[in-house]
Amino acid sequence: MTDTTQSSGFSKFVLGKKFSNFILTVVFLNAIVIGCQCYPGVAEKYDSLLNSLDITFLAIFTIEVIFKLFVCRSKYFKDGWNLFDFIVVAASLAFMTSQFVSVLRILRVLRILKTISSVHSLRRIITSLFMAIPTIGSITLLMLIVFFIYGVVGATFYAEISPTYFGDLSKSLITLFQIATFDDWANIYRPIAEHSPFSLVYFVTFIFIAVFIMLNLVIGEIANNASKIPDEVQEDIAEIEKEVHEIKEDSSEIALLRKELRELRLLLVEQKEQKYKSG
Numbered sequence: 001m002t003d004t005t006q007s008s009g010f011s012k013f014v015l016g017k018k019f020s021n022f023i024l025t026v027v028f029l030n031a032i033v034i035g036c037q038c039y040p041g042v043a044e045k046y047d048s049l050l051n052s053l054d055i056t057f058l059a060i061f062t063i064e065v066i067f068k069l070f071v072c073r074s075k076y077f078k079d080g081w082n083l084f085d086f087i088v089v090a091a092s093l094a095f096m097t098s099q100f101v102s103v104l105r106i107l108r109v110l111r112i113l114k115t116i117s118s119v120h121s122l123r124r125i126i127t128s129l130f131m132a133i134p135t136i137g138s139i140t141l142l143m144l145i146v147f148f149i150y151g152v153v154g155a156t157f158y159a160e161i162s163p164t165y166f167g168d169l170s171k172s173l174i175t176l177f178q179i180a181t182f183d184d185w186a187n188i189y190r191p192i193a194e195h196s197p198f199s200l201v202y203f204v205t206f207i208f209i210a211v212f213i214m215l216n217l218v219i220g221e222i223a224n225n226a227s228k229i230p231d232e233v234q235e236d237i238a239e240i241e242k243e244v245h246e247i248k249e250d251s252s253e254i255a256l257l258r259k260e261l262r263e264l265r266l267l268l269v270e271q272k273e274q275k276y277k278s279g
Contacts, residue, residue, distance in 0.1 A: 014067045023064055024115065030057040031112045054108065058096070061089045061111065081123065085114055132221045139221070143214050147176055150206050157202075161195045162188070179203065180210050 013019055033053050037043045043050065065086055069076050076082050092107045116122045151172040158166040165175040165188055179185040185203070192199045 011071045014071045019064075019067075023060070024119065026057055026060050027112060027114045030054070030108075033057070034108050034112070055096075057111070058089070058092055061085070061114070062093065065089050081116070088114070128222050132218075132224075135221045136218055139214060139217050143210060146206075146209055146214075147173055150176055150202070150210075153202065157196065158192055158199065161192050176206065176210070179207065182211075 033050055036046070037050055068082065072079075072082070077086070088107060088110050092111070095107060116126055151169050154166045154172040154176065155169050159168070164171070166172045175188060179188065185207075189199065189203050
């Protein structure tokens with residue numbers, strides 16, 4: 001019963017908010033160290049200190065993985081975020097003494113993504129984004145069709161007026177992408193507008209369709225998927241799972257107590273029988 005209680009207390013600690021907040025703090029400190037290493041002057045001056053801190057952070061992340069593996073066992077790998085953390089930590093350990101410095105730096109940067117697995121709200125956003133991928137794919141296809149149509153129209157009507165931007169279909173598509181990002185699009189439009197007043201309709205309709213409508217469709221789809229998994233529902237589910245887990249632990253302890261009481265009763269009965277026989 002003591003081992004069960006200790007195991008339960010350790011599980012609560014590893015899966016609790018305090019331990020999660022501690023790991024999140026280490027992730028932020030790790031990000032600061034990585035940022036400092038990007039400055040040659042700081043990196044040369046504090047090279048040994050920064051490397052020591054990096055090894056310390058990696059050790060903490062390794063301990064975190066070991067603790068969670070001990071608590072969750074096979075269920076650990078069923079969570080995609082846990083699997084990601086395990087791969088990043090395992091790869092960091094494998095390449096720690098490697099000569100491939102660039103690979104090691106990439107793995108160090110990937111550790112910052114542990115922020116997502118530690119913060120529930122970030123996990124919710126990423127989950128919503130993945131859920132929206134099929135719809136975003138359809139929106140992207142529609143956007144490509146719009147780009148192609150406007151690219152052909154631009155290359156047809158404005159190739160002679162502005163050959164630099166609309167000389168052929170590929171130039172036209174690149175120009176439309178530049179317009180969609182609002183990168184100096186007015187300077188592209190003004191010379192064309194001097195020769196073709198109707199070009200205003202072309203540019204305005206493209207910006208309205210390609211930027212405002214398409215972007216709002218993507219944002220709306222992500223927001224729609226996010227509303228399907230509200231934080232309150234997730235928190236309620238987590239609380240229910242926690243209560244069920246505690247009830248199971250209590251029931252197991254009660255079963256152990258009943259077993260011990262039966263054993264005590266049997267011992268008392270045997271002692272009485274022995275006394276009766278000896279008397």
